[in-house]
Amino acid sequence: KSVNLVILYSKPGQEEATRHAFVQIPRGIPRLISLPRESSNPREFILLSELVRHFVSEVFPGMKIHGAWPTRITRNSELYIDEEEAQNLLLTIEEELQKRNRGAAVRLELTQDCPAEIETYLLGHLELTPDDVYRVTGPVNLTQLFALTESGRGLPHLHDPLFTPSVPPPLQSPGRSFEAIRQNDILLHHPYESFQPIISLLEQAAVDPQVLAIKMTLYRTSGDSPLLNALITAAHNEKQVTILVELKARFDEANNIAWARKMEEAGIHVVYGLVGLKTHCKVLLIVRREESHLQSYLHLGTGNYHPRTARFYTDFSLLTCRPALTSEVASLFNVLTGMSETAHFDELLVAPFNFAPRLLELIHRESAHHRAGRPSGIFIKANALVDQEIIQSLYASSQEGVPIQLLIRGICCLRPGVPGLSENIHVRSIVDRFLEHSRIYVFTNGGDPLVFLGSADLMPRNLHRRVEVVFPILDPELRRQFLQIIVPAYSSDNRKARI
Numbered sequence: 015k016s017v018n019l020v021i022l023y024s025k026p027g028q029e030e031a032t033r034h035a036f037v038q039i040p041r042g043i044p045r046l047i048s049l050p051r052e053s054s055n056p057r058e059f060i061l062l063s064e065l066v067r068h069f070v071s072e073v074f075p076g077m078k079i080h081g082a083w084p085t086r087i088t089r090n091s092e093l094y095i096d097e098e099e100a101q102n103l104l105l106t107i108e109e110e111l112q113k114r115n116r117g118a119a120v121r122l123e124l125t126q127d128c129p130a131e132i133e134t135y136l137l138g139h140l141e142l143t144p145d146d147v148y149r150v151t152g153p154v155n156l157t158q159l160f161a162l163t164e165s166g167r168g169l170p171h172l173h174d175p176l177f178t179p180s181v182p183p184p185l186q187s188p189g190r191s192f193e194a195i196r197q198n199d200i201l202l203h204h205p206y207e208s209f210q211p212i213i214s215l216l217e218q219a220a221v222d223p224q225v226l227a228i229k230m231t232l233y234r235t236s237g238d239s240p241l242l243n244a245l246i247t248a249a250h251n252e253k254q255v256t257i258l259v260e261l262k263a264r265f266d267e268a269n270n271i272a273w274a275r276k277m278e279e280a281g282i283h284v285v286y287g288l289v290g291l292k293t294h295c296k297v298l299l300i301v302r303r304e305e306s307h308l309q310s311y312l313h314l315g316t317g318n319y320h321p322r323t324a325r326f327y328t329d330f331s332l333l334t335c336r337p338a339l340t341s342e343v344a345s346l347f348n349v350l351t352g353m354s355e356t357a358h359f360d361e362l363l364v365a366p367f368n369f370a371p372r373l374l375e376l377i378h379r380e381s382a383h384h385r386a387g388r389p390s391g392i393f394i395k396a397n398a399l400v401d402q403e404i405i406q407s408l409y410a411s412s413q414e415g416v417p418i419q420l421l422i423r424g425i426c427c428l429r430p431g432v433p434g435l436s437e438n439i440h441v442r443s444i445v446d447r448f449l450e451h452s453r454i455y456v457f458t459n460g461g462d463p464l465v466f467l468g469s470a471d472l473m474p475r476n477l478h479r480r481v482e483v484v485f486p487i488l489d490p491e492l493r494r495q496f497l498q499i500i501v502p503a504y505s506s507d508n509r510k511a512r513i
Contacts (some may be wrong), residue, residue: 209324
């Protein structure tokens with residue numbers, strides 16, 4: 015996306031022979047400029063685009079300016095890569111990234127006062143149709159106004175109150191993460207509970223002489239990630255470190271390429287996943303020597319290994335050393351790193367292998383429970399619900415009488431409340447201070463509830479074209495707390511929820 019001014023000008027005395035020009039609003043300058051003021055006056059700001067428009071005659075000296083209008087052009091950001099033909103995937107993606115800014119235009123935003131003849135000119139120049147034009151009231155890029163909340167602006171009333179996440183007591187003792195996980199499974203709810211224990215676990219593993227191997231997936235992270243610095247430290251300490259970097263994470267490709275190179279230089283075994291699939295799961299496996307055996311520790315998450323977004327995305331983290339889960343994650347890494355072609359999963363729901371069929375089976379099972387007079391119900395929280403097979407199965411369960419609650423943050427292609435089809439389905443979305451990002455799948459299961467958390471949304475791409483991990487909460491106490499606290503909190507919200 016780029017904001018530009020389209021200029022209509024002519025030479026003096028040749029007003030009929032108008033010409034067009036573009037002035038790009040520079041990205042390296044703040045988009046919101048604070049104007050000088052007297053101490054008692056209100057704060058005043060001006061958009062950089064308006065400032066440039068005011069002085070546009072200075073850019074075209076000697077010309078007659080007939081008008082200047084802000085526009086924003088959105089270009090196709092898709093990378094077109096034949097992974098099977100690419101000899102070096104990293105270099106191929108780097109080459110494609112160079113073309114992104116020259117991608118075909120897909121959307122044109124114009125202000126309300128932009129003349130129709132300018133729109134017609136732009137449509138021809140950009141090879142767009144009238145359906146691709148969006149007229150906006152006000153600035154063409156409202157995200158510029160986020161600058162008002164930056165520290166130092168002197169506008170504290172625009173900030174949320176300071177929020178400090180808590181750390182559960184078992185994880186408060188420095189250097190005792192492994193001991194805490196051996197005692198019990200630990201479930202963290204971010205950002206209400208801190209993401210720091212995950213960082214501390216990896217930092218502890220990096221220097222622990224008993225740790226032999228670390229394996230991790232990376233989809234998105236920050237440019238100064240302490241997690242990846244810990245992996246580099248682990249490699250320097252002669253741990254066997256393997257990381258799967260998803261080079262095709264949209265708009266994080268360049269950052270991930272930089273990290274991949276840095277980690278390879280440190281001696282880390284960097285792999286890029288399976289051909290044709292994006293690796294979107296959030297998995298960390300640590301293998302440690304303990305007395306006479308090897309013990310594996312596991313972090314499974316619904317969100318990225320990104321310490322910054324963990325402060326304002328709602329996500330869950332499970333820390334466990336249960337063999338039923340660690341063994342299946344080890345098998346998954348064998349598949350992702352090319353050590354084996356297939357794997358069998360009993361506890362984990364892993365796309366594109368068994369997630370879709372298992373999910374359909376669980377939905378259909380609720381119908382069977384309802385027909386038999388046993389307790390039934392489905393609660394799903396996801397970012398999107400698009401897949402038609404899943405939607406049809408939910409319709410079928412609704413027709414059987416199964417009560418279904420869906421909490422869908424974004425796009426939802428299911429129609430709730432249709433008589434004879436979906437009257438037992440209730441769909442809501444929650445918009446609040448924190449971005450709802452976690453995915454939850456709960457099934458009443460005849461009175462023996464099942465709770466799953468994971469990285470997968472209900473879209474064809476997540477079910478069939480990505481590697482996703484949805485994991486069960488096996489600890490009875492954690493499951494009880496989740497069903498008694500988390501699910502009711504989401505289900506009964508009457509302030510932030512919308513229909």
